[in-house]
Amino acid sequence: MRAFSAIAAAIVRGFVRDRASLFFAVVFPLMFLVFFGGVLSDRGQPAAELVQVGDLALVEALSPEAREAFDAAFDVRRVDDLDTALEQVRSGDADVALRQDGGTLVAHYTQTDQVQAAVTQATLRALVEGTNVALLAQEAGSAVPFALDVERVEDESLTVIQFVTPGLLGWAIATSAAIGAAATLQGWRQTKLMRRLQLAPVRTRTIVSARVVVTLGIALVQTAIFLGVGMAFFGLSLTGSWWMAVPLVLVGTLCFMALGLLAGALTTTAEAAVNAANFMVLPMAFLSGSFFSLDGAPRWLQTISDLMPLKHLNEGMLDVMVRGEGPAAALPVLGILAAFALVVTLVSAKLFRWDSV
Amino acid sequence: MTAIRVRDLTKVYGEVRAVDGVDLDVADGEFVGVLGPNGAGKTTLLEVVEGLRRPDSGTVEVLGEQVWPRNAAVLPRIGVQLQASAFFERLTAREQIRTFAALYDVSPARADDWLERVGLAEKASARVEDLSGGQAQRLSIACALVHDPELVFLDEPTASLDPQARRNLWDLLSGINEAGRTVVLTTHYMDEAEVLCDRVAVMDSGRVLQVGSPAELVRHLDAPARILVAPGQLDEAGARGIAGTESVEVGPDGTVLTTRHPADVVARLGELGALDGVRVQTGTLEDVFLALTGRSYRA
Numbered sequence: 001m002r003a004f005s006a007i008a009a010a011i012v013r014g015f016v017r018d019r020a021s022l023f024f025a026v027v028f029p030l031m032f033l034v035f036f037g038g039v040l041s042d043r044g045q046p047a048a049e050l051v052q053v054g055d056l057a058l059v060e061a062l063s064p065e066a067r068e069a070f071d072a073a074f075d076v077r078r079v080d081d082l083d084t085a086l087e088q089v090r091s092g093d094a095d096v097a098l099r100q101d102g103g104t105l106v107a108h109y110t111q112t113d114q115v116q117a118a119v120t121q122a123t124l125r126a127l128v129e130g131t132n133v134a135l136l137a138q139e140a141g142s143a144v145p146f147a148l149d150v151e152r153v154e155d156e157s158l159t160v161i162q163f164v165t166p167g168l169l170g171w172a173i174a175t176s177a178a179i180g181a182a183a184t185l186q187g188w189r190q191t192k193l194m195r196r197l198q199l200a201p202v203r204t205r206t207i208v209s210a211r212v213v214v215t216l217g218i219a220l221v222q223t224a225i226f227l228g229v230g231m232a233f234f235g236l237s238l239t240g241s242w243w244m245a246v247p248l249v250l251v252g253t254l255c256f257m258a259l260g261l262l263a264g265a266l267t268t269t270a271e272a273a274v275n276a277a278n279f280m281v282l283p284m285a286f287l288s289g290s291f292f293s294l295d296g297a298p299r300w301l302q303t304i305s306d307l308m309p310l311k312h313l314n315e316g317m318l319d320v321m322v323r324g325e326g327p328a329a330a331l332p333v334l335g336i337l338a339a340f341a342l343v344v345t346l347v348s349a350k351l352f353r354w355d356s357v
Numbered sequence: 358m359t360a361i362r363v364r365d366l367t368k369v370y371g372e373v374r375a376v377d378g379v380d381l382d383v384a385d386g387e388f389v390g391v392l393g394p395n396g397a398g399k400t401t402l403l404e405v406v407e408g409l410r411r412p413d414s415g416t417v418e419v420l421g422e423q424v425w426p427r428n429a430a431v432l433p434r435i436g437v438q439l440q441a442s443a444f445f446e447r448l449t450a451r452e453q454i455r456t457f458a459a460l461y462d463v464s465p466a467r468a469d470d471w472l473e474r475v476g477l478a479e480k481a482s483a484r485v486e487d488l489s490g491g492q493a494q495r496l497s498i499a500c501a502l503v504h505d506p507e508l509v510f511l512d513e514p515t516a517s518l519d520p521q522a523r524r525n526l527w528d529l530l531s532g533i534n535e536a537g538r539t540v541v542l543t544t545h546y547m548d549e550a551e552v553l554c555d556r557v558a559v560m561d562s563g564r565v566l567q568v569g570s571p572a573e574l575v576r577h578l579d580a581p582a583r584i585l586v587a588p589g590q591l592d593e594a595g596a597r598g599i600a601g602t603e604s605v606e607v608g609p610d611g612t613v614l615t616t617r618h619p620a621d622v623v624a625r626l627g628e629l630g631a632l633d634g635v636r637v638q639t640g641t642l643e644d645v646f647l648a649l650t651g652r653s654y655r656a
């Protein structure tokens with residue numbers, strides 16, 4: 001136990017004294033959060049230009065308060081056929097074309113202005129979900145006070161923060177877990193510390209678990225900071241089973257530590273290992289909707305996205321933290337992440353060579 | 358009892374036979390030096406004996422135990438300083454040695470004592486990255502000794518030390534050796550081996566060429582002594598006239614006579630009144646080393 005805490009303490013000290021890793025684990029993602037959550041949502045985002053194709057029953061059904069929010073968010077124009085609407089979006093005359101297809105609201109927009117797209121999409125999704133909740137409340141009779149749901153609609157429709165926090169948090173955790181594992185593995189191998197530790201009467205298990213426990217702890221602190229900042233400054237409000245984010249964060253961390261180990265096993269220097277880890281995680285963050293949603297992306301891109309563990313982590317966290325889903329929504333995600341972690345760890349163990357230096 | 362028993366040990370890296378059929382015994386309480394040019398296989402030999410690397414053939418017994426695969430019974434009883442300092446990043450010297458102490462279940466107070474003993478008390482709060490090469494080396498040695506091991510391996514412990522630190526370390530190592538600990542070190546300094554070691558093993562190309570006490574090896578070499586006579590004391594012809602002189606060399610610092618009978622030659626110099634400032638150099642371990650391993654550079 002003394003050995004475990006000594007090694008864990010050494011790793012924690014090494015981490016908090018490393019300005020660069022602290023910056024990339026906490027400050028850098030927080031800057032994104034402030035940017036998306038603060039600058040974009042509150043400081044008078046100009047109304048997006050929306051072309052409405054035909055009748056939109058859903059919009060008509062909005063409660064007066066929600067309707068107000070909708071009108072504030074969009075400058076609405078009406079055209080009668082989809083092609084004209086799409087042409088306007090394509091040429092940049094409009095930001096989004098909206099049509100209703102049965103029970104589904106379909107939004108068409110380009111990805112040229114990603115921020116605008118993200119805002120538009122977040123607002124629309126909030127409206128749809130808000131309406132669903134409102135309708136549900138009506139059907140269930142008077143059990144749920146209507147006013148409460150209306151407030152939610154207004155709240156959600158106005159904050160991008162709800163939708164960017166889980167994704168950015170997923171990215172932050174993935175980056176620091178992967179880089180932490182890669183840098184430790186390669187750094188300790190390079191400096192021969194690994195060999196020196198092999199000569200001390202400490203089990204490998206103790207060393208590995210110290211590293212894992214510290215990384216899990218760092219991920220929880222990142223989560224606390226993110227949610228704290230989001231709630232305190234940007235009006236983030238979490239839904240019912242947000243606490244399921246904790247197991248998601250923990251298993252997600254294991255999953256990305258495994259990727260970091262793979263990066264460490266494939267490279268021969270600490271710098272190369274960190275670069276390799278970054279090279280895996282950063283594109284993955286884009287493909288997993290950490291910075292903007294991929295709902296409007298082409299089919300093939302979404303298929304690739306489904307192969308990314310980060311995509312599942314992000315979706316799982318969105319579900320439980322802001323979409324109001326129950327705890328069970330996180331279970332399949334936990335399974336996917338755990339399986340991914342296991343497979344990648346086994347592959348890394350197979351590829352790892354003590355003697356590569 | 359023998360602390361280390363190595364038989365017919367071989368370790369191959371690709372084409373290189375880094376250790377090639379080595380036999381070596383180290384008795385309990387002995388102080389043994391391993392000498393050899395760069396790439397001779399000293400580090401590899403030590404690493405295999407410590408149990409860090411798997412031997413390709415042959416046997417190693419340390420303190421009566423097998424060392425490969427990793428044997429937890431041996432580890433607490435040996436202390437190792439690796440050739441490259443191995444530290445936890447961004448810890449201070451004190452945190453560093455306390456961390457190692459904790460791994461061996463040694464109290465922080467004793468860890469701090471060791472900082473003092475290697476003269477790093479003043480640097481206790483400096484990060485390991487900010488230590489000078491010699492200070493880092495001393496910290497690494499302290500980390501190897503913190504749990505008071507029975508058997509100590511030191512790979513070029515004095516490599517980057519200044520003369521003061523080197524002497525202090527000699528004292529420290531002699532001290533722990535006198536307290537009954539067995540010490541095995543590698544070095545490139547012959548004076549160091551002569552002062553410290555009960556026995557030395559000279560290695561080259563993976564083989565142990567000779568083992569013995571420094572005095573034994575020098576005697577065995579039968580090298581001529583060099584006698585330096587101060588300038589102006591003796592002319593060249595006079596020098597050549599002295600019986601038993603093998604060669605004479607006149608330089609700005611004086612005249613150098615080589616001889617296998619230094620006592621006779623010095624007596625004759627006395628009769629000639631040329632003894633002022635005379636210096637006699639007999640064969641050294643360095644001569645032994647060069648005679649055994651040659652003078653060309655090693656890869």
Ligand SMILES: Nc1ncnc2c1ncn2[C@@H]1O[C@H](COP(=O)(O)OP(=O)(O)OP(=O)(O)O)[C@@H](O)[C@H]1O
Pocket residue numbers: 355357370373374375393394395396397398399400401402440
């Ligand atoms: N990990 C390794 N992989 C491949 N070859 C190695 C490895 N380690 C050492 N060698 C080779 O084995 C030989 C012996 O190396 P070793 O480090 O044991 O020498 P040494 O006597 O300690 O030298 P030095 O005095 O420079 O420390 C050298 O030729 C070296 O190039």
Ligand SMILES: [Mg+2]
Pocket residue numbers: 399400401440512
């Ligand atoms: Mg060496």
